[in-house]
Amino acid sequence: xxxxxxxxxxxxxxxxxxxxxxxxxxxxxxxxxxxxxxxxxxxxxxxxxxxxxxxxxxxxxxxxxxxxxxxxxxxxxxxxxxxxxxxxxxxxxxxxxxxxxxxxxxxxxxxxxxxxxxxxxxxxxxxxxxxxxxxxxxxxxxxxxxxxxxxxxxxxxxxxxxxxxxxxxxxxxxxxxxxxxxxxxxxxxxxxxxxxxxxxxxxxxxxxxxxxxxxxxxxxxxxxxxxxxxxxxxxxxxxxxxxxxxxxxxxxxxxxxxxxxxxxxxxxxxxxxxxxxxxxxxxxxxxxxxxxxxxxxxxxxxxxxxxxxxxx
Numbered sequence: 001x002x003x004x005x006x007x008x009x010x011x012x013x014x015x016x017x018x019x020x021x022x023x024x025x026x027x028x029x030x031x032x033x034x035x036x037x038x039x040x041x042x043x044x045x046x047x048x049x050x051x052x053x054x055x056x057x058x059x060x061x062x063x064x065x066x067x068x069x070x071x072x073x074x075x076x077x078x079x080x081x082x083x084x085x086x087x088x089x090x091x092x093x094x095x096x097x098x099x100x101x102x103x104x105x106x107x108x109x110x111x112x113x114x115x116x117x118x119x120x121x122x123x124x125x126x127x128x129x130x131x132x133x134x135x136x137x138x139x140x141x142x143x144x145x146x147x148x149x150x151x152x153x154x155x156x157x158x159x160x161x162x163x164x165x166x167x168x169x170x171x172x173x174x175x176x177x178x179x180x181x182x183x184x185x186x187x188x189x190x191x192x193x194x195x196x197x198x199x200x201x202x203x204x205x206x207x208x209x210x211x212x213x214x215x216x217x218x219x220x221x222x223x224x225x226x227x228x229x230x231x232x233x234x235x236x237x238x239x240x241x242x243x244x245x246x247x248x249x250x251x252x253x254x255x256x257x258x259x260x261x262x263x264x265x266x267x268x269x270x271x272x273x274x275x276x277x278x279x280x281x282x283x284x285x286x287x288x289x290x291x292x293x294x295x296x297x298x299x300x301x302x303x304x305x306x307x308x309x310x311x312x
Contacts, residue, residue, distance in 0.1 A: 010050050010059035011085065011109025013101045014038070014068035021046055022105035023053050024113055033102040038067065043074040050080070060085040060112030062104065064121035072121040084119040085111045126250030127226045131219060135242050138215040145208040152179060152201045159194045176202045 007026045012019050015038065022033040031053055036042035050056050058081040064072040075082045085108040111117040123129075149172055156167050156175070167175050179202035184195035220238040223231045223245065231241045 006054045007057050008050075008054045009057055009109050009113035011105045011107065011112060012046075012059060012061045012068065012071060013104035013108060014061065014063045014066075014071060015101075016067055018042075019046065019068070019071060020101040020105045021049065022102060022109050023050065024106070024109045025054075028110065028113065030106055033105055035101075038071070040074070043071055046071075047075065047078050047080070056080060058083055058112050060108040060117045061121065062087055062108055069121075069124055073124060076121075076123065082121055083112050083117040084121045085117045120251065122249035123251040124249075127222050128245050128248070128250040131222045131226065131242055132246045134215055134219050134222065135246060138212060138219065141208050141212050141215065145205055145212065148201050148205040148208065149176075152176065152198060152205070155194065155198055155201070159198075160191045162191055163194055163198070176205050178202075180206055 008031065009024045009026075010021060011024075012021045017038055018035050019038050019042065020033060020035050023031040025031055034046075034049055036046045036049075050059070059075055060083050061068045061072050061075070062085050063069075064082070064084045072082050072084075108117075152172075152175065156164060167178060170178065179198040182195040182199045182202075184192040184199065186192075216238065219242050220231075223238050223241040226245050227241065230236060230244065231238065
């Protein structure tokens with residue numbers, strides 16, 4: 001960015017409607033603070049405001065997973081290095097006299113300048129972000145389906161004997177199919193309203209079941225696109241793969257993947273045996289006079305243990 005050539009560091013305290021930004025110079029002096037609307041026009045004015053101060057090294061942003069997500073994406077797209085800053089400690093905030101948005105923004109800038117904040121925010125612009133949204137929708141749909149099933153069970157247990165006899169011994173899905181076809185009629189009786197309620201709950205269960213099946217298909221497809229090697233691993237299905245991918249994000253940190261979530265995750269190499277440490281545990285060797293037997297499992301090439309030292 002253009003300016004006087006002096007390095008500057010920014011910090012942003014994010015909120016729903018307004019973001020407050022602060023700028024520090026290279027020696028930690030506050031250059032200024034300003035409020036900006038939490039929308040695209042506000043983001044643009046903030047970038048221009050930062051640029052007018054000098055050479056911006058990095059910006060610390062609070063709440064990059066909530067109110068600051070859009071701002072973090074905008075700043076990254078503008079070529080500005082963004083680091084994620086934790087929310088200020090509430091106890092310390094009370095000790096200093098309460099919450100102040102400019103002071104919180106200043107604290108975010110100091111965390112970015114000192115190197116205390118180093119986490120790179122999740123980009124939220126790739127298939128893993130789509131996966132995160134689908135997983136959240138499936139989680140709520142699964143919870144609602146379970147609730148509907150519990151309500152059906154409770155209503156059958158406490159309902160009229162006529163319905164209890166009709167539904168006794170049926171499994172959940174069979175019970176749902178029968179309840180979805182119930183005909184309450186026009187009678188204003190307890191049995192009629194019990195049938196009507198069970199029909200509503202059963203059809204809700206069926207609708208949620210269809211929705212969850214569609215979500216599962218989309219989640220499987222996105223997992224295969226984001227990291228086919230992970231999904232192909234033994235014992236890893238769409239549920240496990242989606243949890244791992246969402247935890248890492250679209251821009252995994254160094255070491256999680258070679259270049260992105262589409263690359264297979266590398267397991268850490270096994271450590272060679274330390275030459276100064278015996279193979280057997282002290283307790284086993286003390287009891288039996290023999291060291292613990294080494295594992296006979298196969299090892300990948302290059303991970304053979306170092307032989308014990310020959311002290312004779």
